Amino acid sequence: MTTVTYNVPAIHCGHCTHTIEMEVGELQGVQSVKADEANKKVVITFDVPASEDQIKALLAEINYPAEGLISL
Numbered sequence: 001m002t003t004v005t006y007n008v009p010a011i012h013c014g015h016c017t018h019t020i021e022m023e024v025g026e027l028q029g030v031q032s033v034k035a036d037e038a039n040k041k042v043v044i045t046f047d048v049p050a051s052e053d054q055i056k057a058l059l060a061e062i063n064y065p066a067e068g069l070i071s072l
Ligand SMILES: [Cu+2]
Pocket: 011, 012, 013, 014, 015, 016, 017
């Protein structure tokens, strides 16, 4: 199990956090997603078959690109 925290500057309201949590939460292998509106961060815990590349690709696809990995 891996937990990553990303900066996602495109987050600007509760709708954004909801969208991110729903979309990323649908990826197989993702255990939990918590998007933080105030800090514009997303914390994701995942296991195989999900991967960091896949999660970042999805975030970019839904117009919430991850602009930096804060921690592994
Ligand atoms: Cu929004």
